[in-house]
Amino acid sequence: MSVQHPQRTHPRVIRAAVACSDHQLKFEKISLAAPRRNEVGVRIVACGICHTDLGFISPGAVLGHEGAGIVDQVGSAVKNVKPGDHVALSFQSCGQCDACSAHRPVDCEHFSTLNFGFSRLDGSSAYPQGIDGHFFGQSSFASYALVTEQNLVKVDKSLPLATLAPLGCGLQTGAGTVMNTLKVKQGDRLLVIGTGAVGMAAVMAAKIAGAKEIIALDQHQHRLDLAQELGATEALKTGRERNLQGQLDYVIDTAGVSSLDKLGQDALKDGGVMVRLTGAGGATLPRRRKILSVIQGDSVAQEFIPKMISLWQSGSFPFDRLLHFYDFEEINQAIEDTRSGKVIKAVLCWPQAS
Ligand SMILES: [Zn+2]
Ligand SMILES: [Zn+2]
Structure with a gap:
């Protein structure tokens, strides 16, 4: 069946797990601005939970930095991905400073602002007031994330996105x-x-x-x-x-x-x-x-994530044995199981994930 999509109205409404004061996360509908020229809108399929997320739980924060999903919308300056592409997400870098130009994104001079600053590099936010997003340039504990070409890695559509999600931080590190x-x-x-x-x-x-x-x-x-x-x-x-x-x-x-x-x-x-x-x-x-x-293991995600995927496919890097899948709605249970050590790597999946 072919459906004519009407022109999208912005801001988009997304579902996000927002931290509240009692250190629990609660799903809320929030608005998210349209992608800027250099940004890519990604419909999140799954996201791993990393201990770094747990350390940043504070009221209003949307965490999550091991996202994977499907490109939905691209800004006019985006070159390497198009809607429908599958992507795994990783840490953010600016792509322009001396370190980034020298192919050393882990040494990006804006690393801490872009990953832990809860804003874009210019200090603006695509999220409503009171919501801290842009964590690691993604905030993937949500149905949708705004990322850039610097922190996405295109992956083959035949690969299971929920399995690939945690490659972007913990496993890469x-x-x-x-x-x-x-x-x-x-x-x-x-x-x-x-x-x-x-x-x-x-x-x-x-x-x-x-x-x-x-x-x-x-x-x-x-x-x-x-x-x-x-x-x-x-x-x-x-x-x-x-x-x-x-x-x-x-x-x-x-x-x-x-x-x-x-x-x-x-x-x-x-x-x-x-x-x-x-x-x-x-x-x-x-x-x-x-x-x-x-x-981040001194990694360039666009090189190292494909390397880990191919080692996994060859059977020598069986990281899928570490994973424990949860519905996204079970995020608080998944966090508790991560904290207690019951599971090694929790991966949250939206219903459409296969
Ligand atoms: Zn940089
Ligand atoms: Zn991490």
């Missing part, structure tokens, strides 16, 4: 740290502290890289069991760690627990490198040991 930042190679020894989605992605990537020792450390036995299935050569339960003094090339800390961070530092051999994916800063330790603070 863990796998990118191993592959892009540390360039782990055959025979290397590493420790991954915390086996949530980020840590599990690091474990799988280290296995692909041929690391000799991949030690996973976590407090949850069910996660350690899965980490071993996915490539960890040894599982250590928190509180029952063995002595790793000076043995490892790399430590990847995804947990941010200070006693474990210290254990990680001590486990490094001379010249070893520890990466903190916890937001804590870097440092230099004696004997050429380094601590790096890494963002």
